[in-house]
Amino acid sequence: KGFIIRIVLFIFLALFTEWLIFNRISLNFQLSFNLVFLVFWIFIGEFLLPKNKMFKLHPLNYWAAFLTPLFFNIILNLFVFKYVNIFAISTILSTLIITLLIDYSTGLISGLIFSAYFGILFGFDLKFMIFLFLPAAVVALSSRKTKRRIEIILPFFWASLTQIIVAYVINLYYTPLDYLIIIESNFLSVLVTMGILPFFEYLTRVYSEIGLLELGNLSNPLLKNLSLKAPGTYYHSMIISNLAESSAEIINGNMVLARVGSYFHDIGKVWRPQFFSENQKNKNPHSDISAKLSSLILNNHVTYGIELAKKHRLPILIEDMIAQHHGTRVKQFFYSEYYNQTGIKDTNMFRYPGPIPQFKEAAILMICDVTEAMVRSMQDLSAVDLNEKLDNLINSLFFEGQLDDCGLTLREVKKIKGRIIRTIMEMNHKRISYPKVETKELRE
Incomplete structure (x- = not known):
């Protein structure tokens, strides 16, 4: 179904292209153009893009994050070609946005498709395709x-330099004015990218690292509310963010996603925060209710967190981290209590709703979350004890199948x-005890 929709969209784009550029719609052009371009698209776009796991996890969001900037840039440059100059056509905008939103290889594919579209449009001009694609590769x-x-300026500089060199080498150079047009067009593309990037992030819920860092500002209303209603949870999230970020760094994962996802993973605890140990001061309210009800309340911090993520249009991957950070684990304390009272063996009602982690950063969050809870329960903290307990914890996660789908290697x-x-x-190092000195001596 998605494949058919994408093909239809490209056919409509071809109709619009011919109408705008040539003031006509002809069967011969449509057949020849669509035959060549769609075959190219199927072998490049439809074959390579689904290999990215995120396109499988969230096809609607990620296809939108890919196609929306691409279509926008193609249509924009059709007008640029008609009313400005062929040298003003720039692939920077879509390549840059898609690279920032998804990744380098996907941005490279978008640059190749953009270049092929205009190369086929201008009579299968291979030189012009190279003129557009090489700067796109540099941008990605x-x-x-x-x-x-501010770092977005750097791709503009390298792309413009590459495009000028390519234009000269393959004899697309005509006048010095053409070089000036290349620079101006690329610069305007960068300015437009800066302005519309937040729009694409909000629309698709696929965020760049720039957007994630802005979202992770601790003055964010959701985080402020968490700090006021559930201060223990807030502090817990800050600790986990340090663990998750450093863990993602060591495996070349997305450090920013790991940190910011940790900030938001427990936002659902603003509802009934007193039922979570880090926020309890005196009496434990679970003592007055059944184990089954306790399990439902704990589940609710996941489901309510997902509701908040949808309501505030948090990144789709952060919503995943909220849903997946407990996986489908059994709440062993409440299950044991229920079993001792009833003798019934039924773990299903004591499982978190899940699913299990589907990508590395979500699995890192799960490991860091249970580790932090374990560390809080340890009386004397030593590297040897921590190593042993962490081994047992990770083995338990493997045995339960919680890490089966995340992609982490041993x-x-x-x-x-x-x-x-x-x-x-490093976070729990002991400080030296200072000798007591009389206040009178300090004043002297």
Whole structure:
């Protein structure tokens, strides 16, 4: 169904293209153009893009994050070609946005498709395709680690330089004015990208690292509300964010997603925060209710967190992290209590709703979450004890099948464990005790 919709969209785009550029719609052009371009699209777009796991997890969001900037840039440059100059056509906008939103390889594919579209349109001009694609490749390569808006200027510089060199080498150069048009067009594309990137993020719920960092500002209303209603949970989330970020770094994962996802993973605890141990001061309210009801209340922090994520249009991957950070684990304390009271063996009513983690950062969050809870229960913290307990904890997660779908390798899990131990020991180092000095002496 999705494949057919995409083909139909490209056919309509071809109709609009011919009408705008040539002031006509002819059967011969449509047949020849669509035959060549759609075959190219099927072999490149439809074959390569679904290999990205995120297109399988959230096809609607990620196809929208890919096609919306691509279509926008193609239509924009059709007007640019008709009313400005052929040298003003720039692939920067869509390539840059898609690289920032998804990843480098997907941005590269978008640049290739954009270049092919205009190359086929202008009589299967291979030189013109190269003129457009090489700068797109440079943009994708130079923007893949962009974390600040000002850094978007760097791809503009390298793309413009590449495009000018390519134009000269393949004899597309005509006058010095053409070079100036290339620079101006690319610069305007960068400015437009800065302005419309938040729109695409909000529309698709696929966020760039720039957007994630802005979202992770601790003055965010959701985080402020969490700090006021559930301060223990807020502090717990801050600790986990440090563990998750350093763990993601050691395996070359998305550090920003790991940190910001940790901030928001427990936002559902603003509803009845007193039922969670980190927010309890005196009496435990679970003592007055049944084990089954306790299980339902704990489940609710996941389901309510998902509701808040949808309501505030948080990134779709952060919504996933909220849903997946407990996986489908059994709440062993309440299950044991229920079993001792009834003798009934039924773990299903004591499981979190899940699903189990579907990507590495979600699995890292799960490991860090249970580790932090374990550390809080330890009386004396030592690296040896922590290593042993963390081994048991991770083995338990493997045995329960919680890490089956996340993509982590055993080597990566070993690296994550080592980094967690190191980070916790650094965070919990003991300070020296200072000798008591009389206040009178200090004043002198």
